[in-house]
Every structure is written in C-alpha cells, then in structure tokens.
Amino acid sequence: MTVCNHPEEHTAAAERAKRSMPEEEDIARVAGAFKAISEPCRLKILFALRHGEMCVLHIVEAVGGTQSAVSHQLRLLKANGIVKSRREGQNILYSLDDEHVLAVLELACAHLHCHI
Amino acid sequence: MTVCNHPEEHTAAAERAKRSMPEEEDIARVAGAFKAISEPCRLKILFALRHGEMCVLHIVEAVGGTQSAVSHQLRLLKANGIVKSRREGQNILYSLDDEHVLAVLELACAHLHCHI
DNA sequence: TCAATATATGAATAACTGTTCATATATTAC
DNA sequence: GTAATATATGAACAGTTATTCATATATTGA
Numbered sequence: 001m002t003v004c005n006h007p008e009e010h011t012a013a014a015e016r017a018k019r020s021m022p023e024e025e026d027i028a029r030v031a032g033a034f035k036a037i038s039e040p041c042r043l044k045i046l047f048a049l050r051h052g053e054m055c056v057l058h059i060v061e062a063v064g065g066t067q068s069a070v071s072h073q074l075r076l077l078k079a080n081g082i083v084k085s086r087r088e089g090q091n092i093l094y095s096l097d098d099e100h101v102l103a104v105l106e107l108a109c110a111h112l113h114c115h116i
Numbered sequence: 117m118t119v120c121n122h123p124e125e126h127t128a129a130a131e132r133a134k135r136s137m138p139e140e141e142d143i144a145r146v147a148g149a150f151k152a153i154s155e156p157c158r159l160k161i162l163f164a165l166r167h168g169e170m171c172v173l174h175i176v177e178a179v180g181g182t183q184s185a186v187s188h189q190l191r192l193l194k195a196n197g198i199v200k201s202r203r204e205g206q207n208i209l210y211s212l213d214d215e216h217v218l219a220v221l222e223l224a225c226a227h228l229h230c231h232i
Numbered sequence: 233t234c235a236a237t238a239t240a241t242g243a244a245t246a247a248c249t250g251t252t253c254a255t256a257t258a259t260t261a262c
Numbered sequence: 263g264t265a266a267t268a269t270a271t272g273a274a275c276a277g278t279t280a281t282t283c284a285t286a287t288a289t290t291g292a
Contacts, residue, residue, distance in 0.1 A: 017178040051129040090267060145292085
C-alpha cells in the first residue's frame, strides 16, 4: 500500500498529523466522554440538567424510562466526567459537571441546526 | 414510583426540563453526531484532519488500520456531518466539516485536561 | 480498451452496549 | 430496631457496531 502523489502541502499535513497524534490514553478518554453523551437517553439527561440539579426520580420523570436504566446511565455519565452528584438527605442530586458540557451541547446543536 | 419532596426550585427545574425537552428527532441527530466521534479510530481521523485535508491513504498512514476500515469510518463521519470530502483526480480529499468540529474537540480536551 | 491506482461497500463475525429484573445499600422517620 | 423511600448494581439477554475479507467502482495514463 503506497501513498498517493499529492501536492506537497497534503503530504506535509499527513506527516504533521502523524507526529502530533495524541497519546492513546488521551484518545481513549476523549472517546469515552463522547461515547457517554452519544446515546439518546443520556443526552436527554443532559438536556434535562440544563435547568439545574435534579434527583434521580425527577430525571426519570423528565426523560422517561425506568429508575434502574437511568441510574445505570447516570453512573456512566459520572464515570466519564460529564455529570457530578452530591447527596442531600435521601436524595442524590445530579448536575452537569461544568460549563464545558453545556458548551459542547450547544456547539453540537448549532452545528446540526437544532433548535433547543 | 413517586417523586421525592424537594425544595421548590428542584421540582420547578424538573418541570421546565420536561417541557423544554428537544424533539426525538433532534436528540437522535445530536446523539448520532456524538456517536460518530466517540470511537478511538474515528477520533484519530479528526485529530489528523486538524492539519488540513488529506486523501484516504494519508489518513490511513496517520491513524493506522486498514484502508477498508478507515473508509468505512470516513463514511460514517461524513453521514453525520463531521467531515466533508471532494474529489481531486484519483483521490478523495477529506476535511473537517466546519469550525464547530474543531471547537468541540478542543472543548472536550480542555475539559479532560488533555494536552493535544 | 487495458492496466494501475484510489476508494467504497456488502456480508459475516466478534465484540460491545443498553435494558431489564431482581436485589442490595443508604438514609430518614417512627 | 423496623418500615419506607431513594438510589445503585450484578447478571443476562437482545440489539448494535467495528473490523475483516472479498470485491466493486471510479479515475488516470498508455
């Protein structure tokens, strides 16, 4: 498998790309974060949490599905740094981890011309 | 399944969240876009394309894997509006669809404290 | 038209992921 | 301590997805 003959600029871009490729570990972390927000149910949770922190059952009300499924999804979101949680009495209140999360959501919606 | 007794603000947030939940169709499109960029191999392609447009075999050089696999991945990225392509003679040159894509990547890396 | 190069694609398999069900843990009120 | 409420979790199954292999299509130059 050989590489095609391109204008110099393209070949140079390919070499730079190879040299500056991030470490496997960073790639995996970024991929994990995007994977976490790439399922409709988990995305709904994030859209719900735009409005402030919520307990699990409120989230269930907002996004549908069962308590168990939502709880599993929350764990995945938390493990990937998308949401955070704090206990308040019997409840665990979830919220978006920081302003990056909302910023990424808004960029994606702008890119796809969604009206959210 | 009942909903817990929270401070008013939390209940209000839950109600707003339910009312303002985006349409299923928009949710699916956003989820699809994130899913497209949530696999390590496809993410590598995007990091490679930061450096400018490239033909398929250059991309293969930069990210590893086989031509067939990369081609399948490129199709998925294109179908979800992440990359675009143009033909130049025998080659198809791929590039990031627009500046939103790079912006999302950079936000994610900043969020996860990656050095890219 | 023929050969060479570049890219795409259908089908099959293996690996991964989401949901469900049953149950476990933690907190509060009595 | 016991009951009730809220949340988490392990295991299993079903559905999805990535990769591989073989092959197809498209462009170029002779």
